[in-house]
Amino acid sequence: MLIVVLLAWGYVVLLMALAAALAPDGSAWAALRVLLGYGLLPMALFIYIAGSPLRRKAARRAAQRAATGSAAPDAGGHAAGGAEPGGVTAVREER
Known part of the structure; x- marks a missing residue:
């Protein structure tokens, strides 16, 4: 709706x-x-106020994240993705 008003x-x-x-x-x-x-x-004033x-x-969300300490790399709440294609597979060394 705001875009329509601005246009x-x-x-x-x-x-x-x-x-x-x-x-x-x-x-x-x-x-x-x-x-x-x-x-x-x-228009700039309208965009700033809106x-x-x-x-x-x-x-508020950033302050909540900082307070809870959920800055872990996988704390995004999304499902883990599969392996990237073309990756190098691990090979066990024989002794």
């Missing part, structure tokens, strides 16, 4: 900048100001 707002800002550039007294400088002032800066719950959740 729609970007489309509106692009049309505004195009209108500012193609107006009889318009310029490329005015179009650039519209793109930055109405487009890039508000992403704060995700950042908070990731920080």
Whole structure:
């Protein structure tokens, strides 16, 4: 849903900048100001505010992992994979 909002707002800002550039007294400088002032800066602020719950959740998960000490290499909760193809098999030495 957030992507749709950003795409729609970007489309509106692009049309505004195009209108500012193609107006009889318009310029490329005015179009650039519209793109930055109405487009890039508000979108960046929106993404930052909308992403704060995700950042908070990731920080909480990292703190929980650090507190429980589950930093073991295979603590990911995934099933172990099979041997890689083309690997070298172990050979027992004879004495």
